[in-house]
Amino acid sequence: MWILTIFISFILGYLTLSVSYYGLFCVASLFFKTTKYTIEELEAVKKSSFVILLPAYKEDGVIVDTVQNVLKQNYPKELYTIAVLADQLQPETLEALHQLPVQVIEVKFEKSTKAKSLNFAFQHLKEHDIAVILDADNHIEADFLLKSNLAYVQGGHRIIQAHRTAKNQENDMAQLDAISEELNNSMFRTGHQVLGLPAALIGSGMVMDFNIYREHMQAIDAIGGFDKELELSLIKDKTLPHNKIYYLNDAMVYDEKVSDAKVFGRQRTRWISAQIKYGVKGAPSGLVQLLKGNFAYFDKVLQFWLPPRLLLLGGLGLLTCLSPLLGLPYFIYTAGLFASLILFLTLALPRKFRTYKTLYAFRKLPLTFFSMLKALFNFRKGFKSFLPTPHQHSQKK
Numbered sequence: 001m002w003i004l005t006i007f008i009s010f011i012l013g014y015l016t017l018s019v020s021y022y023g024l025f026c027v028a029s030l031f032f033k034t035t036k037y038t039i040e041e042l043e044a045v046k047k048s049s050f051v052i053l054l055p056a057y058k059e060d061g062v063i064v065d066t067v068q069n070v071l072k073q074n075y076p077k078e079l080y081t082i083a084v085l086a087d088q089l090q091p092e093t094l095e096a097l098h099q100l101p102v103q104v105i106e107v108k109f110e111k112s113t114k115a116k117s118l119n120f121a122f123q124h125l126k127e128h129d130i131a132v133i134l135d136a137d138n139h140i141e142a143d144f145l146l147k148s149n150l151a152y153v154q155g156g157h158r159i160i161q162a163h164r165t166a167k168n169q170e171n172d173m174a175q176l177d178a179i180s181e182e183l184n185n186s187m188f189r190t191g192h193q194v195l196g197l198p199a200a201l202i203g204s205g206m207v208m209d210f211n212i213y214r215e216h217m218q219a220i221d222a223i224g225g226f227d228k229e230l231e232l233s234l235i236k237d238k239t240l241p242h243n244k245i246y247y248l249n250d251a252m253v254y255d256e257k258v259s260d261a262k263v264f265g266r267q268r269t270r271w272i273s274a275q276i277k278y279g280v281k282g283a284p285s286g287l288v289q290l291l292k293g294n295f296a297y298f299d300k301v302l303q304f305w306l307p308p309r310l311l312l313l314g315g316l317g318l319l320t321c322l323s324p325l326l327g328l329p330y331f332i333y334t335a336g337l338f339a340s341l342i343l344f345l346t347l348a349l350p351r352k353f354r355t356y357k358t359l360y361a362f363r364k365l366p367l368t369f370f371s372m373l374k375a376l377f378n379f380r381k382g383f384k385s386f387l388p389t390p391h392q393h394s395q396k397k
Contacts, residue, residue, distance in 0.1 A: 019337050028190075056136040059136035060089055062137045069140065071100070083125060118217055122214045130208065138164075161199050162251040164202050164204065175358065175361040186350075198231075199246060201245060228278045232301075276304075
């Protein structure tokens with residue numbers, strides 16, 4: 001019996017830590033304030049040169065439209081270059097791209113990954129001040145480069161994560177994915193920045209000093225989750241002039257959200273694989289860095305060891321239903337954790353999502369929960385192949 005008691009105590013302790021961690025940064029995000037600038041202030045800053053990298057693996061359905069969107073920047077044309085990293089694009093797509101004022105870098109690998117494409121591109125690009133990394137489906141607002149340039153030149157930030165948000169919300173699944181994106185922004189970006197910790201990278205919408213990015217990418221050959229390995233590398237590097245990753249909440253990147261359960265499961269399998277990989281890989285160095293005073297690195301590794309929110313929410317819900325079998329105290333405790341998590345997530349959710357549409361979308365939560373469970377059990381697939389997410393929405397909705 002005592003073995004069961006210890007096991008239950010361990011589980012409850014782990015769940016309590018997880019809810020407390022998420023809760024802390026949910027509450028902290030409420031104190032974040034976005035600094036807005038006038039167009040005159042944005043224009044007054046000395047202009048830097050940009051290269052916008054667009055890795056495109058079989059993205060024939062969206063890449064041309066993405067390039068056309070990025071070409072609409074309110075920024076001197078001679079100061080930014082668009083580089084499409086064309087991996088297995090169709091001939092007609094390549095022909096359409098060659099008609100546009102962009103640099104097309106064709107890549108081909110036995111096993112394609114975003115990291116390989118980016119490292120190959122750096123070998124063939126002339127040097128710029130700043131590199132921007134976008135996904136093939138991403139759209140950006142017209143003042144994106146102006147806002148990034150201001151943060152880089154005037155703010156002195158060398159590693160910047162822009163505000164990625166939903167491009168589409170056409171069904172319940174896409175709505176839930178959009179909500180998840182904004183909760184990530186609240187907890188891992190605004191909440192962290194308020195408490196003086198580096199914001200988390202996402203994998204796209206990243207703006208970095210060209211040489212810093214090229215240097216840190218050279219050692220990365222990840223199949224999935226290259227942004228996690230990059231983030232650990234950046235936070236660990238004490239030679240950087242600005243070791244923190246700055247969250248630029250006012251620079252918008254519109255990202256396609258998953259609208260199909262099957263695609264959702266595939267995407268989450270890749271994400272969970274990366275989380276497990278870097279959680280295990282980073283544990284020893286996380287403790288060493290903590291002893292050296294690098295709490296930011298330890299915090300990042302700790303994130304990998306926490307359950308994804310959806311699994312935590314579903315798991316606590318199931319545990320609350322089963323806990324009466326263990327006794328009233330267990331029921332009260334688990335129900336309190338479950339209610340606390342819901343409260344914290346509600347506080348961190350942007351007001352625009354506090355609608356009846358969101359409540360209606362919650363009917364798909366059980367489906368997404370079981371998709372996450374399946375992804376958890378299939379995480380080894382992410383160690384073997386890239387598992388790219390197919391995109392189809394070319395227009396921002």
